[in-house]
Amino acid sequence: MILIPVIAALHGVAFGGGLQIALGSDIRxxxxxxxxxxxxxRWGLIPDMSGMALMRxxxxxxxVRELTWTGRQVLGEEAARLGxxxxxxxxxxxxxxxxxKDIATKSPTAIRASKRLLNCVPDSDQHEILLMETEEQVLLMGSANQKEALLAHTEKRDPMFSD
Incomplete structure (x- = not known):
């Protein structure tokens, strides 16, 4: 798993595997x-590379069923409405x-922790999510980067994170 946010920029076409690669990003x-x-x-195949799981x-x-069973093309505007x-x-x-660039100004340890949690959410129940949140928060509270985030905010300056 990639520990940092992955942001995709789509222009032109994203068909088949190209769409699936884009769906694997955190933000598109x-x-x-x-x-x-x-x-x-159209080629008698199904999406692979976790395409179905990601779309769902x-x-x-x-x-998801309609798009998978028809191969219908959607434009960016409809794609945004659909999610x-x-x-x-x-x-x-x-x-x-x-x-x-905006995300890069935030605590890298908090970004990684939140990404780990967000990646687990679809497969976890509410109780498991609360436990994972608690575990991550305990690791973050009082860490060097968390202290730096607070200090920088108090001093009205940009933070200087350790990693």
């Missing part, structure tokens, strides 16, 4: 006219980079 930005499709059905965490079950992409941008690369 696309142009309104980006074309996305689960194309495998983002899109309603009936929509396949996080947002639309005329320049998704620039939008992705701006978000990455």
């Amino acid at each position: 930005f696309a142009t309104p006219d980006t074309r996305l499709s689960v194309m495998e059905i 965490t983002l899109v309603r079950d009936d929509v 396949l992409v996080t947002g639309l941008s005329a320049d998704p690369y620039e939008t992705a980079m701006a978000l990455a």
Whole structure:
């Protein structure tokens, strides 16, 4: 598993494996006219590379079925409505980079901890999630990066994290 946020910028087409790679990212930005499709059905295949599992965490079950069984192309605007992409941008690369720069100003240990938790949520019940949150929070509280985040906020300066 990649321990840092993965942000995808989609432009042009994201068909088949390209769509599945994009779905594997944490956040996806696309142009309104980006074309996305689960194309495998056209070749007598099914999505692999965890494509179905990833789609089912983002899109309603009936929509996943329709897209998988038809291979229908959707434009970026519809993809955003469906939840396949996080947002639309005329320049998704620039939008992705701006978000990455913002995230990079936050505590890297807190980012990694939250990503671990978010990756476990779909497979965990409420009790398991609360236990995992507690375990992660105990590790973060009083850590060097957590202290630096508080100090930087108090001193109204940018934080200088240790990793």
